[in-house]
Structure formats: C-alpha cells, structure tokens
Amino acid sequence: MSRLFCIVIVCVLTTSCVRVKPYQRGTLSKRSMAADKDASESRFEQHSRGSREGADGGTGEAGGGCGCN
Amino acid sequence: MRVQLIRSALLALPLIAASLSTASADGNVTIRGAYYKEHSTKVVQPMIDAELEAGEHGTFAGHLLVDSITSASAASGAAGTAFNESRNELGADYTHDFGDIRLGLGGRYSTEPDYQSRFVNLSLESDFAQRNTTIGVNLARGFDTLDNSGAQGGLSSILTGELDTTMISLSASQILSPESIMSVSYDLSYLDGFQQNIYRTVVAGGMISAERLPDSRLRHALASTIRYHLTPTNTTFIGAYRFYIDDWGILGHSPESRIIQELFDGDVDIHLSYRHYRQSAADFYEDIYDSGDVFEEPFLSGDDKLGDVRNHTFGFKTGIYLGLFGLEGKWADVRVDGLVQYLKQNTHYGDAIISQVALTFPVEY
Numbered sequence: 001m002s003r004l005f006c007i008v009i010v011c012v013l014t015t016s017c018v019r020v021k022p023y024q025r026g027t028l029s030k031r032s033m034a035a036d037k038d039a040s041e042s043r044f045e046q047h048s049r050g051s052r053e054g055a056d057g058g059t060g061e062a063g064g065g066c067g068c069n
Numbered sequence: 070m071r072v073q074l075i076r077s078a079l080l081a082l083p084l085i086a087a088s089l090s091t092a093s094a095d096g097n098v099t100i101r102g103a104y105y106k107e108h109s110t111k112v113v114q115p116m117i118d119a120e121l122e123a124g125e126h127g128t129f130a131g132h133l134l135v136d137s138i139t140s141a142s143a144a145s146g147a148a149g150t151a152f153n154e155s156r157n158e159l160g161a162d163y164t165h166d167f168g169d170i171r172l173g174l175g176g177r178y179s180t181e182p183d184y185q186s187r188f189v190n191l192s193l194e195s196d197f198a199q200r201n202t203t204i205g206v207n208l209a210r211g212f213d214t215l216d217n218s219g220a221q222g223g224l225s226s227i228l229t230g231e232l233d234t235t236m237i238s239l240s241a242s243q244i245l246s247p248e249s250i251m252s253v254s255y256d257l258s259y260l261d262g263f264q265q266n267i268y269r270t271v272v273a274g275g276m277i278s279a280e281r282l283p284d285s286r287l288r289h290a291l292a293s294t295i296r297y298h299l300t301p302t303n304t305t306f307i308g309a310y311r312f313y314i315d316d317w318g319i320l321g322h323s324p325e326s327r328i329i330q331e332l333f334d335g336d337v338d339i340h341l342s343y344r345h346y347r348q349s350a351a352d353f354y355e356d357i358y359d360s361g362d363v364f365e366e367p368f369l370s371g372d373d374k375l376g377d378v379r380n381h382t383f384g385f386k387t388g389i390y391l392g393l394f395g396l397e398g399k400w401a402d403v404r405v406d407g408l409v410q411y412l413k414q415n416t417h418y419g420d421a422i423i424s425q426v427a428l429t430f431p432v433e434y
Contacts, residue, residue: 019199019201020201020246020247021199027300028250028298030335038101038406038427039132041406044101044114044425047136051374052374052378052380052412053374053378054321055290055313055319055323055346055348056313057290057313058254058292058313059292060256066179066181066186068156
C-alpha cells in the first residue's frame with residue numbers, strides 16, 4: 001500500500017505544472033475544497049484516535065498532551 | 070470548570086447576537102459539543118473556538134474545552150473502580166500575514182488532576198507560483214508532567230514523571246486544476262521521558278506488574294489528501310491516506326474517503342465518510358508475558374493500542390446554514406453541524422458511537 005501511495009504522489013507531482021489563475025479558483029474556495037472540518041472537529045477526532053490507536057501524526061498538529069494513553 | 074465554561078458560553082451568546090447586527094472586523098465563533106461512548110468509557114467534551122481578525126494582517130484563533138471522562142477502566146485513571154475525571158484545555162494561536170508568507174505562534178495548556186501538558190509551536194508558510202503551491206513548516210515542543218498522588222481509588226504507589234516532545238512538520242499543497250487540489254504532510258516527532266500509563270498493570274510470569282515502556286519514541290507520519298469537485302453535481306470527493314512508522318515497531322496504514330454533496334445552493338451539505346485503520350503490534354507487545362524479568366522482558370504493556378489494531382469508522386455529517394430557513398443578513402451565515410460516527414474496533418474497548426453538534430456564528434466587532 002505504501003508503494004502505491006508513493007506512485008500516486010510521484011504521478012501527481014509530475015503532472016501538476018498547470019498554473020491556475022486567481023479568477024479560476026472559485027471552486028477551490030468552496031468550504032468542501034478548503035477545509036470540510038472545523039478546527040474543533042479535527043481536534044476532537046485526533047484526540048479520540050490518539051487514545052485508541054498506536055499511530056499518531058500526519059495532521060501537522062502535535063497530539064497527546066493528556067494522560068489518556 | 071465545566072460550569073464556568075457553560076456560563077462563558079451563555080455570556081457569549083448575547084455578545085454574538087449583538088455582533089451580528091454591528092460591524093468592523095470579521096471572525097467566527099464555534100460552540101461544539103462532542104460525545105464518545107464505548108462499552109465502559111464515556112467522554113463528553115464541550116468546547117468554544119474563536120477565529121478572529123487581529124489588525125489588518127493578523128488572525129487570532131483560540132479555544133477552551135473541558136474533557137469529561139467516565140470510565141470503568143483502570144487504565145484510564147482508577148484502581149479498579151468506575152471514576153470521573155475532567156481535563157481542561159486552553160489554546161491560542163496568532164498568525165501574521167506578510168503577503169506570500171505567513172508566520173504563526175501558538176501555545177496550548179492542558180490540565181487534569183494527574184497530568185499537565187504545555188505545548189508551544191512556531192509555524193511558517195509560504196506561497197509560490199502565483200499561490201498555486203504552498204509550503205509550510207511547523208515546529209512544536211511539548212512539556213508534560215504526571216503525578217498520580219491525587220488519583221482516585223487509593224493507589225499505594227506514587228509515581229511521577231516527565232515527558233518532552235519535539236515535533237517538526239513539513240507540508241505542501243498544490244493546486245492541480247480549477248477543480249482539484251492535493252496536499253502532503255510529513256510529521257516527525259520524538260518523545261523523551263515517561264510514556265507508560267501510571268495505572269495500567271500487566272500480568273507477567275503470573276504476577277501483576279506495572280507497565281514498562283521505552284523512554285524514547287521516534288515517530289514518522291506521512292499523509293496526503295486529494296480533493297476533487299465535480300461542478301455539474303456540486304459533489305466533492307476526498308481521498309486521504311496516512312502511513313505511519315515508529316521505532317517501537319508499529320507500522321500503520323489509514324486510508325479514508327469522504328463524499329460531500331451540496332444541496333439547496335450550498336445552504337446544506339451532506340458528508341458520507343469511511344476510514345480504515347490498521348497497525349502492526351509493537352515489537353515488545355505480547356498477549357502474555359512469560360516472566361516479567363527486567364532483563365528477559367525489559368518492556369511490558371497491556372495497552373491494546375500497542376497490539377494489532379484494526380478498525381473501521383463510518384460517518385455521516387450534515388451542515389445547514391440558517392439562510393435555508395429564510396433568515397437574512399448575517400443570520401443567514403450561521404451554521405449548524407451535526408455528525409454521527411460508528412467506530413468498529415477489534416480491541417477489547419469494543420465498538421464506539423461518536424456524535425458532535427456545533428453552532429458557528431460569524432462575528433463582526
């Protein structure tokens with residue numbers, strides 16, 4: 001699965017040379033395209049997963065910070 | 070503290086209502102209630118979040134929450150009896166926008182009877198190629214202290230410890246087309262110090278022993294998300310995947326997919342989601358430890374989440390703007406969110422139900 005992930009990343013990055021102009025970004029500014037989860041929703045999600053799963057991270061935010069391990 | 074939080078929320082409501090009819094800088098305030106229920110553990114978490122403009126180029130974000138847990142699990146903080154415990158958390162971040170560069174500084178403080186945590190972070194984000202590409206770096210340091218001397222249940226042995234966390238996170242997002250965007254992030258974190266649960270015990274060699282874990286842990290997490298919007302149907306497809314590995318021997322995969330359907334000119338959105346998570350066990354994790362001898366078996370853990378974990382999360386969420394009901398002006402932008410998830414786990418915790426309700430107000434002040 002990790003190999004498939006790397007292949008997808010390489011394919012996307014090598015085909016991502018198209019420059020989208022500011023006036024073409026109406027769709028990209030939609031809530032669903034920017035952040036479909038509020039900060040509070042993501043924080044609770046990360047907190048509950050951190051106490052039930054051994055893996056953590058990948059969100060750019062530091063996890064843990066409580067004695068619920 | 071919970072009473073104070075509810076009181077603060079009630080006090081905030083008229084201010085929010087007043088702000089909806091006045092003007093100057095923008096922001097939004099979210100009041101959210103989250104609920105998590107397993108067979109023997111229940112968590113209720115009310116919280117308030119605010120994101121506000123601070124000056125012409127600054128943004129302030131802050132949150133306050135109370136994490137109230139009721140559990141019959143000894144590993145959650147009691148010596149064999151059901152207990153209740155509250156954790157209070159306060160966080161604040163400020164981000165300054167210099168044009169194509171944004172600099173942020175934040176902090177978080179969390180306290181509960183036997184655990185205190187302090188986090189600080191510094192972030193830098195920069196845009197390239199006419200803002201088609203954004204690259205960011207985030208540095209964080211955490212300082213935790215624990216002490217079970219005030220714990221419920223009358224424990225005989227008093228334990229104290231410290232845990233320091235250092236994290237560096239690199240992120241990049243790339244616009245692929247007017248309808249698609251991709252982001253990638255890599256988190257590296259190093260934990261140094263006391264990492265065992267001070268209440269969890271392990272049966273080793275026929276005896277009950279305290280949990281023993283390594284003093285350090287190096288964790289890597291690589292995650293990516295791709296979003297694509299299908300304009301004719303107003304549907305957004307989101308695919309995400311995270312790969313995780315650490316030096317305890319845990320290797321994890323978590324693919325996730327979400328579909329968001331907009332209805333009624335965007336006043337309503339419906340989300341369907343599915344996430345799969347699986348991990349291998351830590352190298353030292355055993356169902357049964359033969360001896361518990363510190364030389365033969367230096368590390369002992371009865372923590373299910375260090376074993377072979379597999380779970381599935383099915384989610385439904387909806388968001389509704391009050392404009393749907395004919396309200397006008399800023400009231401039309403008030404948003405109500407409702408979320409329900411079912412978590413199917415292979416661990417002894419059993420399956421869980423998660424629900425959240427949130428109200429988001431735009432504010433002007």
